[in-house]
Amino acid sequence: MGDHSDGTEAHSRAVARAGHGEVDKFQDPGLPPHRLRLADTNPKAAKRAERQVAALFGISVIGTLLFFFAYFGVRLDNTISTLRLQNLLLGLGTGFAMLGIGTGIVHWARALMPDHEVSEERHAIRTEADRVGAEKIVGDILEETGIKRRPLIRNTLLGALVLAPLPAIAIFRDLGPLPADALRHTMWKTGTRLVRDPTGTPIKAADVTIGSAYHVIPEGLNELKEGKLEAKSKAVVLLMRLNPEELHPSPGREDWGYNGIVAYSKICTHVGCPVALYEQQTHHLLCPCHQSTFDLTRECKVIFGPANRPLPQLPIKVDSEGYLVAQSDFHEPVGPSFWERG
Amino acid sequence: MKALSQKRRHPLAAIALLLLGLMLTGGLYAAATTVNQAKADTTTFSAQDTKEGQKLFVANCATCHGMGAGGSPTGPSLVGVGAAAVDFQVATGRMPLEANGPQAQEKPRQFNETQTKQLAGYIASLGAGPAIPEEHYLDGKGNAATGGELFRVNCAMCHNAAAAGGALTRGKFAPALAGVSSQHIYEAMVTGPQNMPVFNDANITPDDKRDIITFLQTIDASGSPGGADLGSLGPVSEGLFIWVAGLGVVIAFTIWLTSRTS
Structure with missing residues (x-):
């Protein structure tokens, strides 16, 4: 139990007086005097605390019973409300079962178990004998294994240790193929029609009136057998039409739109959330995750937020039947930056 | 047929052909794009509605939208916005605008149903636009x-x-x-x-x-099948709740654990 200080007057409030030329120094004031609890002195209070602890354990028992009542007693009739009731009762039952035991034990310890203050001296950190002993053990090991005397064993062991982790590289490599150029290309090709998400119907240029916003996927995406979500997560596009005078295309990009209809990647260049909040009067595109804001009239330049690059534009034109089609794939990788992007 | 082939080289033949082609493509285009245009208004407005609507418009809306609803620096033109726009803006109380702000707020409507209909009739009479839905x-x-x-x-x-x-x-x-x-x-x-x-x-x-x-x-x-939805605002309200209530309970238990019993 170590030093059992009961905090008598002699120990506490002992402050050293600084003598001539001595440095002021606190002496250990010891512990404050031990205070008895109500339950220590009053048997009635002790009895009451005992009943309280028992009641808390009783709550735990009721909680467990409630769990079994919910599990077996509540009839599920395929409606959400009975499932909800059962879940609620299961949760409350388990909760009270645990809480009752926990609070009961804590209350028991606080009110009834002995609460004398105890202090324990710290062990010495290191003795010289221990250090010498440890050194000797290491020396003995080196001697007994004979590793110094048998370089063949030592060198083959080192070789084995170096080679052993190599299979891990193969295993981690098998977690998936490297993305190769998948990050640089999407499903869009020259002549791919722009179709509505999720119905997959093509879009006539004339149907995109000023102020409209279409959520667009490439034609054929819905028919993909595998990799549909991956393809969609790269290829989704937002199609909008505004007054052609409001657009300010840079040289070389004048014909990427069609009569004020422009298509931009919906994948934010920050961390890839779908940028799909379009304010049709201010022509701002907002990302819902971190409030990056892109100005549609200036080729989706970033005007606010953490995104670093403008949204990539999908060059579009109209085919012979009047439907909107892609001129080509995006001219740069869509979505957030990655190491090899350059 | 002979007459036609003889006139083929007439100086005006090219122009006639061009006109014919233009009319044909124009007509087809118009037919193909009508899906955007308002179909005949399903709510019919009488001439009386239009007249009363114009009076209401002049008295209540023309300050911003101009006398002929042609717009002004303070309000957009309403020609071609259709009856649906009027019904939405006026019946939800967004228009007439109470005060300038980031956007028009929903508030108790200022015009009753008849007046709203009259206004819608007047605006619809100015140009085709989306009609009140069936x-x-x-x-x-x-x-x-x-x-x-x-x-x-x-x-x-x-x-x-x-x-x-x-x-x-x-x-x-x-x-x-x-x-x-x-x-x-x-x-x-x-x-x-x-x-x-x-x-x-x-x-x-x-x-x-x-x-x-x-x-x-x-x-x-x-x-909400999952219990209290806290406004369905996602991490904002749920996070606030768990930070205040959840951490509050944790703190309360901590204080209880370390406090002395009397």
């Missing part, structure tokens, strides 16, 4: 599952997946849709009020709009 698109008997999918693709990013609304930039916001009448939801889709994009009938067909309305009515009626 009753059967608003009945909520469409496909709620399809509607939900369309809602998540087209609407949820601004209006929130549970239609609880959300913030835009500089004080603008997408309102919550619970309790908004189906007619106003339909009208908002076809007219694109304020910063909302337009979802014309070529983009989301009237039947699709009916499905979306059905979905909204369904989630309105079914409530």
Whole structure:
């Protein structure tokens, strides 16, 4: 139990007086005097605390019973409300079962178990004998294994240790193929029609009136057998039409739109959330995750937020039947930056 | 036939052919694009409505929108916005505007139903635009599952997946849709009020709009199966709750654990 200080007057409030030329120094004031609890002195209070602890354990028992009542007693009739009731009762039952035991034990310890203050001296950190002993053990090991005397064993062991982790590289490599150029290309090709998400119907240029916003996927995406979500997560596009005078295309990009209809990647260049909040009067595109804001009239330049690059534009034109089609794939990788992007 | 082949080289033949071609393509184009244009208004307005509407317009709206509804520096032109836009803006109390701000707020309506109809009739008479929707698109008997999918693709990013609304930039916001009448939801889709994009009938067909309305009515009626939804605002309200209430309980237990018993 170590030093059992009961905090008598002699120990506490002992402050050293600084003598001539001595440095002021606190002496250990010891512990404050031990205070008895109500339950220590009053048997009635002790009895009451005992009943309280028992009641808390009783709550735990009721909680467990409630769990079994919910599990077996509540009839599920395929409606959400009975499932909800059962879940609620299961949760409350388990909760009270645990809480009752926990609070009961804590209350028991606080009110009834002995609460004398105890202090324990710290062990010495290191003795010289221990250090010498440890050194000797290491020396003995080196001697007994004979590793110094048998370089063949030592060198083959080192070789084995170096080679052993190599299979891990193969295993981690098998977690998936490297993305190769998948990050640089999407499903869009020259002549791919722009179709509505999720119905997959093509879009006539004339149907995109000023102020409209279409959520667009490439034609054929819905028919993909595998990799549909991956393809969609790269290829989704937002199609909008505004007054052609409001657009300010840079040289070389004048014909990427069609009569004020422009298509931009919906994948934010920050961390890839779908940028799909379009304010049709201010022509701002907002990302819902971190409030990056892109100005549609200036080729989706970033005007606010953490995104670093403008949204990539999908060059579009109209085919012979009047439907909107892609001129080509995006001219740069869509979505957030990655190491090899350059 | 002989006469035709003789006139083939007539100097005016090329012009005649060009005119014929232009008329043909123009006609086809007009026929093909009518899907965007307002179909004949289903709510019919009498000449009396239009006349009364004009009086109301001059007295209440012309200050900003101009005497002939042609617009002014303070308000946009209303020619061609259609009866649906008027019904949405006036019947939800957004117009007449109470005060300038980031966006017009919903408030108690200032015009009764008859007056709203008269105003709508006047504006509709100025130019074709989206009409007030037919009753059967608003009945909520469409496909709620399809509607939900369309809602998540087209609407949820601004209006929130549970239609609880959300913030835009500089004080603008997408309102919550619970309790908004189906007619106003339909009208908002076809007219694109304020910063909302337009979802014309070529983009989301009237039947699709009916499905979306059905979905909204369904989630309105079914409530929140997961318990208190805390406004369906996602991490904002849920995070606030758990930081205040959850951490509060943890702190309370900590204080209790370390306190002395009397």
